[in-house]
Amino acid sequence: MRLIGRRLALYALTLWVAITVNFLLxxxxxxxxxxxxxxxxxxEVTPQEINAIRLSFGGGLNGSLLSQYFTYIGxxxxxxxxxxITLSASVSSILKAAVPWTIGLIGISTVISFLVGTxxxxxxxWTRGSRLDSLIPTATFFQAIPYFxxxxxxxxxxxxxxxxxxVLGAYSQNLHPGWSWAFVASVLRYGELPVISIVLSSVxxxxxxxxxxxxxxxxxxxxxxxxxxxxxxxxxxxxxxRNAVLPSIANLSLAIGLVVSGALLVxxxxxxxxxxxxxxxxxxxxxxxxxxxxxxxxxLAVLAANLLADLVYLLLDPRTRTEVAP
Amino acid sequence: xxxxxIPRSPKVIIGLSILGFFALLTIFGPYLAPFNxxxxxxxxxxTPSMHHLFGTTxxxxxxxxxxxxxxxxxxxxxxxxxxxxxxxxMIIGISAGYLGGFSDxxxxxxxxxxxxxxxxxxxxxxxxxxxxxxxxxxxxxxxxIALTGWAWGARVLRAQTMSLRNRDFVESSRIIGEKxxxxxxxxxxxxxxxxxxxxxxxxxxxxxxxxxxxxYIGLTSTAxxxxxxxxxxxxxxNAPLSGEWYWFVPPGLCIALVGTSLALLNxxxxxxxxxxxxxxxxxxxQRRRLGLPRRLRLGLTPVVPRARRxxxxxxxxxxx
Numbered sequence: 001m002r003l004i005g006r007r008l009a010l011y012a013l014t015l016w017v018a019i020t021v022n023f024l025l026x027x028x029x030x031x032x033x034x035x036x037x038x039x040x041x042x043x044e045v046t047p048q049e050i051n052a053i054r055l056s057f058g059g060g061l062n063g064s065l066l067s068q069y070f071t072y073i074g075x076x077x078x079x080x081x082x083x084x085i086t087l088s089a090s091v092s093s094i095l096k097a098a099v100p101w102t103i104g105l106i107g108i109s110t111v112i113s114f115l116v117g118t119x120x121x122x123x124x125x126w127t128r129g130s131r132l133d134s135l136i137p138t139a140t141f142f143q144a145i146p147y148f149x150x151x152x153x154x155x156x157x158x159x160x161x162x163x164x165x166x167v168l169g170a171y172s173q174n175l176h177p178g179w180s181w182a183f184v185a186s187v188l189r190y191g192e193l194p195v196i197s198i199v200l201s202s203v204x205x206x207x208x209x210x211x212x213x214x215x216x217x218x219x220x221x222x223x224x225x226x227x228x229x230x231x232x233x234x235x236x237x238x239x240x241x242r243n244a245v246l247p248s249i250a251n252l253s254l255a256i257g258l259v260v261s262g263a264l265l266v267x268x269x270x271x272x273x274x275x276x277x278x279x280x281x282x283x284x285x286x287x288x289x290x291x292x293x294x295x296x297x298x299x300l301a302v303l304a305a306n307l308l309a310d311l312v313y314l315l316l317d318p319r320t321r322t323e324v325a326p
Numbered sequence: 327x328x329x330x331x332i333p334r335s336p337k338v339i340i341g342l343s344i345l346g347f348f349a350l351l352t353i354f355g356p357y358l359a360p361f362n363x364x365x366x367x368x369x370x371x372x373t374p375s376m377h378h379l380f381g382t383t384x385x386x387x388x389x390x391x392x393x394x395x396x397x398x399x400x401x402x403x404x405x406x407x408x409x410x411x412x413x414x415x416m417i418i419g420i421s422a423g424y425l426g427g428f429s430d431x432x433x434x435x436x437x438x439x440x441x442x443x444x445x446x447x448x449x450x451x452x453x454x455x456x457x458x459x460x461x462x463x464x465x466x467x468x469x470x471i472a473l474t475g476w477a478w479g480a481r482v483l484r485a486q487t488m489s490l491r492n493r494d495f496v497e498s499s500r501i502i503g504e505k506x507x508x509x510x511x512x513x514x515x516x517x518x519x520x521x522x523x524x525x526x527x528x529x530x531x532x533x534x535x536x537x538x539x540x541x542y543i544g545l546t547s548t549a550x551x552x553x554x555x556x557x558x559x560x561x562x563x564n565a566p567l568s569g570e571w572y573w574f575v576p577p578g579l580c581i582a583l584v585g586t587s588l589a590l591l592n593x594x595x596x597x598x599x600x601x602x603x604x605x606x607x608x609x610x611x612q613r614r615r616l617g618l619p620r621r622l623r624l625g626l627t628p629v630v631p632r633a634r635r636x637x638x639x640x641x642x643x644x645x646x
Contacts, residue, residue, distance in 0.1 A: 013435070014442040021448070025455050137337070137590070144585025146535055148542060149557065149578035156566045168567075212596065254441060254478070261446030265539060269561070279447075280543050283454055295451045302444045 007310050011303045018299040022292045023072050076296075082289035084282075091293035094278065099297065102274035105191060106263045109198035110256065116199065117206025118248060122241040124207065125214020136208065143204035147262035151197040151269040159193060166190050168271040194270045198263050205255065206248060213244040249313045253306035260302055335597060341590030348584050351394065352401040359391035363551050374572050381572040383559065392556050393576045399464060399552040401584075403537045406468030407475060408530035414472065415479030415525060416515065422480070423487025424510050434484065440477035449474050449536055453545045462547030471536045472529075479525035486521055490514050524595040531588045538581055553577035 075082075079092050124132055142150070158164045166189060217223065217240045226236045264276030271277060275294055282290035351358075370386040380389035415437075422433035452470055453461070460466045490496060491514075499509050515522070540546050541554025544562075548555055560566070560574035 010435070010438050011442060014439045017439050018443060018448075022451065025451065136593075137586075140589045140593075141582060141586045144531070144589055145578070145582040146538055146542075148539070149574070149581065152557075152561070152566045152574055153571075153578070156571060257442070257444040260444060261539075264446070265542070268543070269566070279450065283450060283543055283545060286454065288454070291451055291454055295447045298444050298447045303442060306442060 003314060004310070007307060011307060015299060015303060018296060019073065019076060020069075022296060023069055025292075026288065082293065084287055084290040084293075091289055094290065095275070095293060095297050098273060098275045098278050099301075101272060102264070102267065102276065103301070105194055105267065105272065105274060106198070106260055108191075109195045109263065110202070110259050112195065113199040113202045113259075114206055114248075114252070117203040118210045118241075118245055120203070121207040121210025121248075122214050122237065122244065124211040125244065126218065126237050126240070128211075128215050128218075136211070139204035139207050142200060143208070145201065146265075147198065147201040148265035148269050150201050151194070151266045154193060154197045154200075155269060166193075194266055194272055198259070198266050201262060201266075202255075202259050209248050209251065210244060213247050214240065217241075217244040246313070246317050249309065249316060252309040252313075256305045256309065257302050260298060260305075264298075335594060337590045337597075338594035341587040341594065344583055344587035345591065348397065348401065348580070348587070351397040353398075355394040355397040359388075359394040361388040361391040363387060363392040363395045365391075371570065380576050381570075383563070383573060385559075389556070389573060389576060392551055393553070393580060396551040396553045396556055396577065397580070399550050400534065400537060400554070400581075403464045403468045403471070403552070404530050404533040406465060407471035407533035407537070408526055410469060410472035411476040411529040411533070412479060412522065412526045414476040415483055415529075416518075416522060418476070419480035419483030420487050420510050420514060420518070423484040424491055424506075424514060426488075426491075430484075433480075437477040437480040437484075440474070441481065443474075445474040445532075446536065446539060449540060450543070450545065453540055458547065461545065462550050464550075467537060467540070467546060468533070471533045475529050475532050475536070479522075479529060482521060482525060483518060486518055487514055490517055520595050520599050524592055524599075527588045527592045527595070531585055534581060534584060553581050 080090075082091050083089070084091050084094055120135075124135065127133075159166065220240075220243075223236060223240050226239060264274075264279060266272075267274045267276030268280050275298065279291065279294050281287070282294065364387065366386045370382060374381045380393060382388055383392075418433050418437060422430045422437075449470065452473075453467070456466070456470075496509060496513055499513050504513070537546070537552065538554035538557070541552055542557045542561070544558050546552070546555065548558070554577075556577040557574055560570070560577075563573075565571075565573040
């Protein structure tokens with residue numbers, strides 16, 4: 001599979017760029033982040049602590065830049081992302097606790113949003129010119145709203161005023177995390193509103209893309225032919241939609257990055273204990289090792305999702321097996 | 327060069343008017359604001375009234391003035407970022423598409439890497455290392471946003487350039503012996519104008535989102551009022567949970583309206599490029615005038631011939 005090989009190489013390169021950016025930023029940015037951070041530590045700072053901070057910035061900061069760089073990459077391969085300053089725990093262990101929440105939330109909402117959006121888009125494209133077209137400006141409006149703003153409004157209206165949904169967090173505070181029925185039910189209950197808000201913000205994109213492709217696809221000869229042959233309408237729509245969905249899937253890998261960025265902020269609004277919430281705290285306390293760790297972690301996840309989307313695309317469209325679609 | 331005809335569909339007209347309104351706000355907003363947005367001398371948490379149209383914050387600042395003053399920073403950063411990103415994507419996309427070979431491989435790889443990198447986390451990492459005084463600088467923030475936002479446009483432009491590269495008019499200027507730079511930017515580029523415009527609108531939309539988000543998580547200077555900082559303070563003071571909707575709804579709505587207007591304009595451009603999409607946006611009456619079938623259920627989507635014909639056939643619209 002040549003295409004997969006090329007994509008893999010591209011993603012590996014992207015990851016390398018991300019790592020390099022991460023390494024170079026603290027070295028070349030004006031101002032000395034290490035000094036800033038040492039200054040932030042209250043009380044006495046032991047030389048060991050200073051050394052730990054330096055280590056967390058990659059490579060111990062002694063020796064040449066190049067040797068520091070290799071030490072840094074070596075540490076990354078051992079899963080060592082440094083130590084968070086404010087939470088005084090290793091970044092990887094903090095991430096391990098937060099990542100499942102984020103993957104669950106974003107994964108489920110992306111799948112729902114893609115399915116709903118594509119279905120609606122196919123329908124809109126088929127019935128173009130009818131009353132349903134008035135959905136488009138509405139969808140555009142939702143697309144233009146920042147995710148976190150929609151989430152804020154929904155939190156205010158549905159959770160805080162109407163009390164239809166629980167307010168903050170990912171599960172009821174009275175419960176102990178574990179695999180009990182009560183806990184799982186509580187997680188699902190608390191997840192409803194965040195999922196709905198992410199789906200609402202992201203569904204319009206899929207819908208509009210699909211609609212536009214469908215409008216073009218319906219004009220193709222094969223659709224006219226199947227109608228002329230007297231095939232049931234359901235089958236014709238399905239055949240057209242199956243072809244129109246390909247660009248949507250090709251764009252999936254691009255869209256995932258955007259959806260993830262937006263969803264991180266939704267977490268923040270709902271105080272959801274995932275990566276987004278962590279990122280905000282890290283930014284506000286200038287916890288550089290944590291910010292960098294989160295950045296690498298998100299990049300890795302997005303790239304993995306991209307690869308998955310590419311594989312799906314490859315399965316669905318045999319034409320791509322020779323050349324990457326432009 | 328021939329004047330670009332703007333399709334006069336209702337979408338475009340609505341989009342242009344909203345955008346025009348906010349453009350005026352960008353220029354005159356700070357002069358129109360009744361109070362200094364930093365002035366904390368009013369009673370805190372006032373609900374909207376005649377004196378304070380949008381109420382006051384819990385620090386006793388006038389929210390209406392903040393919204394007016396905030397328009398400028400938000401729009402200027404978005405515009406700077408959008409323009410720079412479009413320039414970058416034009417240079418990189420057209421060069422990659424026209425030159426081909428190794429340059430294409432290299433430039434395509436570059437834009438693919440930037441496409442795959444998640445933009446917002448990258449922005450946050452870079453921005454968190456910025457010294458505080460440059461965080462208040464619109465230009466610096468705009469440039470950083472542009473750095474993460476150019477790749478999509480470059481990819482689209484490259485694909486389109488490749489399809490133009492072997493057309494006769496390009497071939498003939500090559501035979502005449504025009505310089506490469508000249509062919510790329512004065513022969514090929516004008517033919518990409520609709521795509522360039524659409525990519526400009528798209529990047530401006532992205533930049534507004536990115537800037538507001540950065541401000542919302544507190545990564546731009548709080549000394550500069552923009553719609554994102556307003557949302558930041560609203561969130562920091564728990565406005566959503568204490569029911570102070572008037573604090574965060576005005577900035578959020580402004581962002582959404584600007585975004586909608588840009589997206590509507592983009593629709594207009596899409597309809598300009600793809601004539602089949604035009605028929606979808608017409609009312610039943612306009613369709614009858616054009617002699618199109620009343621219902622567009624089955625078979626072909628008619629190609630509406632020209633935006634201008636459409637305009638002159640509807641009585642109330644302006645003739646071009």
